[in-house]
Amino acid sequence: MEYSKDFLLGLYRMMVRIREFEETGEKLMLGGKLPGSLHQYVGEEAIAVGATANLRNDDYITSTHRGHGHMIAKGANTQKMMAELYGKSTGYCKGKGGSMHMMDLSIGVLGANGIVGGGLPIATGAGLGIKVRGTDQVVVAFFGDGGSNTGAFHESLNFCAIYKLPVIFMVENNKFATTTRVEESTSVENISDRAAGYTIPGFSIDGNDVIEVYETVKEAVKRARAGDGPTLIEAKTYRLKGHFVGDSRAYRTQEEVDKFWPHEPIRRLGKKLRQSGVLSDGEKERIEQETKKEMEEAVKFAEESPLPLPEDALKDLFVDDSGYDY
Amino acid sequence: MREITFADAVGEALAEEMERDPTIFTYGQGLVKVGGIFGAYKALLGKFPGRVIDTPISEEVIYGSTVGAALVGMRPVAEFMFADFLFVGFQSVALQIQKIRYMSGGQGKLRLVLRGADGVGSSLAAQHSESIETILMNIPGIKVIIPCTPYDMKGLMKTALRSDDPVICFEHKMLYKMKGFVPEEEYLIPFGVADIKRRGNDATVVTMSRMVHESLKAAGELENQGISVEVIDLRTLVPWDRKTVFESVKKTGHLVIAHETWKRAGWGAEIASVVQEKLFDDLDAPILRVGGKNVPMPFSPSLQEYVTPHYDDVVSAVKKVLSK
Numbered sequence: 184m185e186y187s188k189d190f191l192l193g194l195y196r197m198m199v200r201i202r203e204f205e206e207t208g209e210k211l212m213l214g215g216k217l218p219g220s221l222h223q224y225v226g227e228e229a230i231a232v233g234a235t236a237n238l239r240n241d242d243y244i245t246s247t248h249r250g251h252g253h254m255i256a257k258g259a260n261t262q263k264m265m266a267e268l269y270g271k272s273t274g275y276c277k278g279k280g281g282s283m284h285m286m287d288l289s290i291g292v293l294g295a296n297g298i299v300g301g302g303l304p305i306a307t308g309a310g311l312g313i314k315v316r317g318t319d320q321v322v323v324a325f326f327g328d329g330g331s332n333t334g335a336f337h338e339s340l341n342f343c344a345i346y347k348l349p350v351i352f353m354v355e356n357n358k359f360a361t362t363t364r365v366e367e368s369t370s371v372e373n374i375s376d377r378a379a380g381y382t383i384p385g386f387s388i389d390g391n392d393v394i395e396v397y398e399t400v401k402e403a404v405k406r407a408r409a410g411d412g413p414t415l416i417e418a419k420t421y422r423l424k425g426h427f428v429g430d431s432r433a434y435r436t437q438e439e440v441d442k443f444w445p446h447e448p449i450r451r452l453g454k455k456l457r458q459s460g461v462l463s464d465g466e467k468e469r470i471e472q473e474t475k476k477e478m479e480e481a482v483k484f485a486e487e488s489p490l491p492l493p494e495d496a497l498k499d500l501f502v503d504d505s506g507y508d509y
Numbered sequence: 510m511r512e513i514t515f516a517d518a519v520g521e522a523l524a525e526e527m528e529r530d531p532t533i534f535t536y537g538q539g540l541v542k543v544g545g546i547f548g549a550y551k552a553l554l555g556k557f558p559g560r561v562i563d564t565p566i567s568e569e570v571i572y573g574s575t576v577g578a579a580l581v582g583m584r585p586v587a588e589f590m591f592a593d594f595l596f597v598g599f600q601s602v603a604l605q606i607q608k609i610r611y612m613s614g615g616q617g618k619l620r621l622v623l624r625g626a627d628g629v630g631s632s633l634a635a636q637h638s639e640s641i642e643t644i645l646m647n648i649p650g651i652k653v654i655i656p657c658t659p660y661d662m663k664g665l666m667k668t669a670l671r672s673d674d675p676v677i678c679f680e681h682k683m684l685y686k687m688k689g690f691v692p693e694e695e696y697l698i699p700f701g702v703a704d705i706k707r708r709g710n711d712a713t714v715v716t717m718s719r720m721v722h723e724s725l726k727a728a729g730e731l732e733n734q735g736i737s738v739e740v741i742d743l744r745t746l747v748p749w750d751r752k753t754v755f756e757s758v759k760k761t762g763h764l765v766i767a768h769e770t771w772k773r774a775g776w777g778a779e780i781a782s783v784v785q786e787k788l789f790d791d792l793d794a795p796i797l798r799v800g801g802k803n804v805p806m807p808f809s810p811s812l813q814e815y816v817t818p819h820y821d822d823v824v825s826a827v828k829k830v831l832s833k
Contacts (some may be wrong), residue, residue, distance in 0.1 A: 243581065277614035286613035293580045294613060298604050304573025305605065308585065312578035315534045315560060320581075334599075338567035342574070345565065499615030500649060502673035506701030506748030508783075 184398065187460050191326060194236060194393050195456060198228040198449045199474050201252040206259055206479040208251070208268060208282075212428040217268050224252035226391070226423035229448035230355050231256040233396025234323050237404045243291040243309050243322040245302030248283045249355075250295030253325050258290040265481035271488040278491045279499060295323075300333030302509075303352075304509050307339045310348030310413075321349040321407040323400070329360025331374045340415065344381040347412035351403045354415070355390060357422035362434040377414040382433075390418025391448040423447060461483070511693060516685040518659040519624070520544070520552030522666035523586065525695070527557055532583060533670060536562035537571065537625075539587025547592055547626055547685045557662070568598030575621040575675075576605050581745055584670070585618045591637050592679055594629035606675050607650025619675045623651075624666075628681035628719055628769060629817050635805035638813075640718070640770040646746050646779070652676045652700055653746040656719045659689040661744055664698030681719045681769075703750035705757070709739035710764035712827050715754055715780055717743050720767045720799075720818065727823035738827055746776060751783065758784055762793035765826045769818060772800025797826045 205223040212221045224231070231252040235244065238257070246253040254264060259275070267274025268282055282315045283297040293309055296302040306324035313320050330336055331354050343350045356372050358365050371377060378385025384406070388395050396418055403414035421443040425432065444450075456462035497509045513521065527533045531766040535553070537545070541563045544550040553561050564571055571587050572595070589595055595602060602623070610619050629638040645653050652674055654663040662680070669676040706721055707728050714724045721742045728738035739757050743749050758764050764784055766777035777798040784796060802816035 245577070275614065276612060276616075279614045280612040284612040286616050288580065288617050293577060294609060296605075298600060301573075301600065301605060304570040304601055305577035305580070307570050308574025308577025308579075309581045311536075311562075311574055312581040312583035313584070315562075315578075316583060317533070322577075323546075335569050335573070338565075338570040341565060342567055342570045343512070346562075499613075500611045501652075502618055506750070508748065508751070 185323055191456055191461050192466070194232055194397070195449070195452050195462065196470050196474070197232045197473070198391055198393065198452065199253050199470055200261070200477065201228045201231065202449055203478045204255060204264070204475045207482065209424070209428050211268070212234040213458070218270050220427045221282055222249040224249050226443070226447045227355055227357055227420045229393035229396055229452070230353065230390045230418045230420060231325065233393040234353055234400045236397050237400050238321070238323065240290060242320050243293050245293050245322070246295040247302060247326055247330070248295065248297050248299070248326070249327070250257040250283070250285060253284055254287065254292055254295070257292050259285070259287050259292065260465055261477060261481045262484040266485040266488050269485040269488070270410045270490065271485055272491040272495070273305055273484070273488040277495065277499070300326060300330040300449060301336035301475070303330065303335045303339040306350050307342050307348065309348040311346065314346060314348055319408045321351065321404050323351045323353055325353050325355060327360065328354060328356040328358070328365045328369060328374060330354070331377065332360070332368060337485050340377070340381040340383065340413070343413040344383050347410060350413045351407060352413060352415045354417040356417050356419050359422050359426065359434070361426045362431070367504055374417040383413050383415060385415040385417070387417040387419060390420035391446055391451060393448055393452055422447070444475035512688045513659055513691050514685065515659045515662055515680070515687045515689070516547055516549045516799050518662035518691055519549040519553060519666060519680065521691070522663045522670065523550070524552040524556065526667060526670040527560060530670070532582065532584045533586060534560040534562065534583065535586040535588065536564050538564060538566060539584070540588065545588060547682060549685065568594055569601050570598070572598045572623060573601030573605050573613065575623065576601070576609055576619065579619045579621045580617050586622040586624065586670070589623055589625035590708065592625060592641050593636050593639050595641060598753045603648050611650060616822055618673045622669050622676045622678065624678040624680065626682040627679040628683060629806055629813060630683035631809050632808055632810055632813055634808040638806040640679065643770055643774065643776045645677055645754045646776050650675070651747065654678070654700065654744065655679045655717045655746060656744060657681065657684060657718050657742060659691050661698060661704065663691050664696050665700070665744060668697045668700060670677055679718065684720055688821055700742070700745045701748040701750050702744070703741060703753040704742045704744055705753065706742045707738065707740040709737035709761070710766060711737045712831055713739045713754070713757040713761045714767055714823060714827065715741045715742060715743060716767040717746065718769060720769050723818070723820040724767050724823050726820040728826065730752055730820070730824055731827055736827065736831065736833065749780070754780065754784065755788060758788050759791045762791060764792065764796045765799060765830055766796065767799040767818065767823050767826070769801055771803050772798055773803045775800045794832065796832050797830045799823055799826050
């Protein structure tokens, strides 16, 4: 299929923005600037970008502990994201959630989630809500190969299958569930084979090819909007960074990681776009500079923002907290 | 005076609110054709097509899906059938429902209700008889309501169905057939307002659910012995009505807390602690608690009776707190 230059450059730019955000975060974490921990999406950008390119603003996603890429791809503000990494009052969660719990309901992000598989029942519920009220929105649930071994995954697939809910289950098989290899933890070679158990369509695709992701999700979205129910898509990729910034590397060799770098999605799309004349050297440079500037501004915004007041810890639990004893 | 059952009060509240609010829908097992295992949804039978849904037995998804449905603007009501089953899908309750709004810095409104039966009484043993409201009280993030009469049931459920916060309702399974006055006209009961079910001067009994009825029976017996007992039904545990409890304790100087759930670290311990922190000088005797014995609920009726608190335990506790 032929795509416009703007569309292709849009995909490329979005992936570069995610990469830059993640690498900025890594530097800040290693420099001792950020509390907590950081799970990077480096090497997996094509999945979030290819999938969400099919979505409207009023469609929904659920995300994971490795969720910055999903947020950015769905349209999140990187300044508010960065401020949240810093635990600042101007962050998406006013410093109450941090990296693993970002949410932006105004763009349909129903929340990242620190529990592996935790977003799947939420995505199912969003699908159920959509079905009961009769609108044509869809939900994309991002999760990992680890998530595909949770009870929530199997319950959710069955639940969505029987009611034909508009949910696309997007497995990011990055080969590792924290430090356990997928082949040691998972009964199937292709996670999409599990779709057959719920009589729904399942596809295993190259998750580092943003166009293949886009086109596969496009069909799934079409089916979901038409009321034909859920789809399970396994996007095969590779986690180029650790489970979190600074984790033990004992579970794999550097040689193995180096082998996968040449196949990472930004390089791949960039090469293709340069060969076809869509991406000039000047354009590439411009995107990189603009992105770098965006992240510098995000860091500046975050650093200049105030920390929350300690007593703000007692806000935001309930809408109506009358009579509640803190 | 119109009388309806506790079970019908659930269904009536839901049916009225579903008429009013098209975003409400409800799901669980055996609702559409059966009306729920305890018949609470009889008022919904044949009504609201597509808004009363039978689900697979998938607890983690049943509870967790309420979060997603609420975040997209609907008002889901999920039935958990037996409170014990909450543990099967407790991830969705304790890690999602009770935290998601707070973790997001206050985004969205989790307008959702979980409801179902708890309590002992029909020899269903340890996986179908227990009351776990203390655990929901301990973990911040959900409002806990425990009505014990048809009137309170309907009024509190209607408030739950208009709440902007998540609510869990525990309905004691031995109360479903109980009949009581429920007016034709609409009324709502606010959360955090206890009901003094019986006035008295000598001792205060703070209680909820089935133990309210046991405590009222105890108060009747104690009256014959010249002891005047005030019975306070908290009705909602989160939030709980400190003001009413404090006023009563100031008046009587003697407090007994009675609940069916385990005595050890049960919610009575929290109330006792708060009262002694605030009103130590008003107390004429140590606070006493009546609660279940600290074992899983046994099956055989004789064993079940032995570990479950009854009115005579309340009688003994009140006499003891009064040194009589």
